[in-house]
Amino acid sequence: MPGKTPDSSAGSHAAPMPDLMPEPSPPGVRSGVMLRLLSAGLFVVMSLFVRLATVEAPIGQIVFYRSAFALPPIVAYLMWRRQFPKALKTRQPIGHMKRNLYGGAAMVLSFISLAYLPLALATALGFLAPLLAVPAAMLFLRERPGAVAIGAALTGFAGVVLMLAPAFDGPRLDHDTIIGVAAGLAMAVATAAGRVEIKTLTATEAPGTIAFYFAVLCALGGLASWPFGWITPTGHALAYLVAAGISGGLAHITMTEAMARASVSTQAPFDYTAMLWALILDAVIFGLLPSPVSLAGAFVIAASALVIPLSARFTARSEALESAS
Template identity: 60%
Template sequence: MGLTSSSGASIAPPPSLFAGIGLRILATGLFAFMSLCVRLASVEAPVGQIMFWRSAVALMPIVAYLAVRGQFPGGLRTRYPFGHVKRSLFGFVAMAFSFLSLSYLPLALAAALGFLAPLLVISIAVLFLHERPGFLVVLAALVGFAGVGFMLLPALAGPSLDMGTVIGVGAGIAMAATTAAAKIEIKRLTATEPPGTIAFYFALVCAVGGLTTAPFGWAATDGATLAWLVGAGLTGGLAHIAMTEAIARAPVSTLAPFEYTAMLWAMGFDLLVFGLLPVPLSLLGAGLIVGAAAVVAVGERKRRS
């Protein structure tokens, strides 16, 4: 995207902008690969065990990143410990629902449900904050929710009810709702707290929370299962770092459209690893959700400007 000087001449974007966009796409790909690892680990391991490994292993690259930036351990000091606890608890619940959704749904459908979060924020704002979003934003939100119906139709229309899909979609909707709440807390924290510090405490709380599920039965961590568990942690931690560095190099509004490459990554992994694509109705529903989220994001940027 080119820039224009006061004289009307075209100016090439700074190299940091391209680096930021590249890092944002990399972060999205890493998160998608993390989801693939979670999906494969869920064949043997329960959700709590996956959450522990994903979060505990992620602490290693996060701590290394903070150390390279000279923010460890000094950067872990905070004046708002309760804010980190609230953000992390919302994130912990969102992660649990996300991993439950991934264990039942193709990666692309689970990824699409993640884009419900900004649509749910609109509903919360209308009901509890008495905000009045524009007509186009409201219409986009309704279209997004209709997309959920299209995703559910194949499970409801068959001769026998596919409870796995129903559970997966329900978990995905719950994940989007708790993610919306977590994002509100993150927004508050970023006013005073470095992103790396927020990521550290989030991973720490989720690791401890996941560990508490050990008495309820964990799978043997050997062979392929161990590889997927470690892979989920490493890619999750590296994705947070890439996203942080992307935001440091380019405006958030510039990076936002590249979040939607998550669907391309997820569909690619579905095809390459599992040899499948969503059925047409489910794919239509996923497209409606992602498109509606994009319209809402554009409308929000215009409102703020």
């Protein structure tokens, strides 16, 4: 059950067996999808603040603030669910370490990508993660996504390719674009691996527990970069750093709750809706207007996100008609 306390009967290396577990109910899947949509929007807001902070602050310091200031909303969430502090007890310390290894690497690589690329382009590269998450879920979680989920993920990826095309239109790539794209590609791989670990942990761990340990360990990792040079943030820089942490904490909670309610492969296409928010923020904040090709890609992305719920509704109606006949 989403948000449950850890199962004391689970071993320290317990892993879920999705093929032996009952499928989530339609209301559970719908709530998982809604939470995933909210999470996608919050992650874009977090990315905006991170990009603004990279103008002054080094990456390690941003990682610290992003993680440390994510803790207050996470702890408040656990208290609201009456899981604090008992939910902090875990029987899967190795699982948390693996999740934080992948997630921490993805965070650093994402921030590097945001430092060198426009928000929309950096976000688009992150959409490789849901495409990679579908085969990863099939291989490691024994999920069996249907043709609709696989087709929607591939269609969304085609939209990402359309959005990326204008960035590579020219006689040569500049140095910043090469660094940003390379970091974005590596981030997508690390993110996909992290999502598989999150789904594994949700079998026995509360979502807030997963989010709490991720924030704590990443904050410690960011703090370790202090000897290499931090700034003294004031004014806007301080506001960006704190806002990145709070929005990131809320995004992580909603993402983890979503993963406890619906399969990885079902959620994958809905990540693409974040692209629409990235396009809007790039235009409003940075004055970067998308090309017609990028807009076409955004339309394809949005369409792919609608395939799953429309297909589910059609299937439900067909089953209802068959049972009534």
